[in-house]
Amino acid sequence: MWRQALRRVVRGVLDLFYPPLCLLCGADLDHHESLVCSACLARLPLIGPSSCPRCSRPLHSPNGHAHLCGPCRLTARPVLDRVVACGEFRAGLRQLIHLFKYRRCQCLAPLLGNLLAQRCLTTQAYCDLDWLAPIPLHWMRQRWRGFNQARELARYVSLASGIPLLPRSALRRVRRTTPQVRLTAAGRAANVAGAFALSSPHLVRGTRVALVDDVLTTGATSSECARVLLRAGASAVRLFVLAR
Numbered sequence: 001m002w003r004q005a006l007r008r009v010v011r012g013v014l015d016l017f018y019p020p021l022c023l024l025c026g027a028d029l030d031h032h033e034s035l036v037c038s039a040c041l042a043r044l045p046l047i048g049p050s051s052c053p054r055c056s057r058p059l060h061s062p063n064g065h066a067h068l069c070g071p072c073r074l075t076a077r078p079v080l081d082r083v084v085a086c087g088e089f090r091a092g093l094r095q096l097i098h099l100f101k102y103r104r105c106q107c108l109a110p111l112l113g114n115l116l117a118q119r120c121l122t123t124q125a126y127c128d129l130d131w132l133a134p135i136p137l138h139w140m141r142q143r144w145r146g147f148n149q150a151r152e153l154a155r156y157v158s159l160a161s162g163i164p165l166l167p168r169s170a171l172r173r174v175r176r177t178t179p180q181v182r183l184t185a186a187g188r189a190a191n192v193a194g195a196f197a198l199s200s201p202h203l204v205r206g207t208r209v210a211l212v213d214d215v216l217t218t219g220a221t222s223s224e225c226a227r228v229l230l231r232a233g234a235s236a237v238r239l240f241v242l243a244r
C-alpha cells in the first residue's frame with residue numbers, strides 16, 4: 001500500500017519537472033491522457049466500415065462494405081478464414097508500432113492491445129473462438145527485444161474477450177528466420193516454411209483459433225502458422241492484427 005502511495009508521489013514530482021509529452025507530436029499531455037494525446041489518437045488511420053469483410057482491406061467505393069475486395073474474390077479457400085485489422089500501416093499507427101517493436105516501448109502494450117481488442121469487439125470477431133495464439137518469436141529474438149509484441153497484444157485481447165491464450169509452449173518458432181521486412185514476397189514464404197511447430201496438437205483439434213500479430217504485410221508468416229494449426233485439426237484459423 002505504502003509502496004503505491006510512494007510511487008504516486010514520485011510520479012507527481014517527476015511530472016512537475018518533466019511533464020509527460022505525446023509520443024507522436026511532442027505536445028504536453030493532459031492529466032487524463034497517457035502516452036498519446038487525444039488529437040493524435042483521433043488522427044490514427046483506423047479502418048472504417050468500408051472495408052472487405054474477409055480481409056479488412058479498406059475499400060474506396062461508397063458501397064464497398066458489403067463486398068469482398070478484388071484479391072478475396074479470386075481466392076476460393078483462403079488459409080485464414082478472416083483477417084481483422086485495426087488500421088492501416090502508415091502515419092501515427094506505423095510510428096507507434098515502430099516504437100513498440102523496435103524501440104522496445106513495452107509501455108505501449110495496453111494502448112495498442114486495447115485498440116485491437118476494441119476493433120475485434122465491434123467487428124464481432126470473437127464469435128465461436130476457442131484460443132488466441134500470438135505468433136511466436138524465436139527465443140533469441142525475444143531475448144533481444146525483452147518481450148514478444150504479439151503476445152503482449154494478445155494478453156489485452158484475452159483480458160477484454162475472456163478467450164484464453166494458447167499456452168506459450170504449444171506453438172513455437174523452431175527455426176531462426178531472416179526478418180521478413182528485408183525480403184520480397186516470394187522470399188518471405190520460403191523464409192518461414194517449416195519455421196513453426198505445434199507441440200500439443202490435441203489442444204487445437206476441432207477448435208477455432210485466432211492468431212495475433214502486430215502487422216500483416218504479405219501474410220506469409222501468419223499463413224504458415226495457420227497451416228500448422230489446420231494440419232493439427234483446427235477447424236478454422238483467423239488473424240487479428242494491429243495494422244495492414
Ligand SMILES: [Zn+2]
Binds near residue numbers: 022024027036037039
Ligand atoms: Zn499528439
Ligand SMILES: [Zn+2]
Binds near residue numbers: 054056068069070073
Ligand atoms: Zn479482402
